[in-house]
Amino acid sequence: MAKCFKCGKDMRSAMRSDDPWEMPSGGLNFDGGDSFGSRLYDALMDGIMVRLLICDTCLEENVDRLQHIKHGVDHLKSTGVKYICDRNGNEIPEQLELSFEEKKDERKESR
Numbered sequence: 575m576a577k578c579f580k581c582g583k584d585m586r587s588a589m590r591s592d593d594p595w596e597m598p599s600g601g602l603n604f605d606g607g608d609s610f611g612s613r614l615y616d617a618l619m620d621g622i623m624v625r626l627l628i629c630d631t632c633l634e635e636n637v638d639r640l641q642h643i644k645h646g647v648d649h650l651k652s653t654g655v656k657y658i659c660d661r662n663g664n665e666i667p668e669q670l671e672l673s674f675e676e677k678k679d680e681r682k683e684s685r
Contacts, residue, residue, distance in 0.1 A: 580632040594627065601629040 576585045576594040578601060588599035595603060607615035607623035617623045633640070644663050 576627055578629040578632055579626040580628055580636075583629050583631070585627045585629065595625060598627050598629075600631075601627055602633065603627050 576598070577583060578585060585594040585598045585601055587594040588597045597603070603625055604627075605623055605625050606612075607617040610616065610618070615622060615624050642660060642663075644665065
């Protein structure tokens with residue numbers, strides 16, 4: 575049985591399958607390990623990633639620890655952009671996340 579990473583609650587599948595790891599009911603799944611930050615899991619080194627489940631109750635109780643990101647489209651550039659936002663989806667302008675192209679340009683300038 576799959577359990578919430580934080581509280582240990584049993585997680586059930588939101589789909590007809592019995593696999594809550596793919597789409598849990600009343601929670602979210604997260605995959606990780608494809609970045610350089612962890613000393614435990616680095617898929618770029620050993621090919622191993624991890625997945626965890628967290629229930630909606632634990633997300634709600636710890637909402638102050640989350641960063642909310644709103645996905646959208648920049649119609650002027652026809653590219654996908656992500657905005658840091660509050661819980662209601664209202665953009666927080668001073669925390670606008672750079673698009674992929676802007677990050678690439680920024681890296682070129684810093685060399």
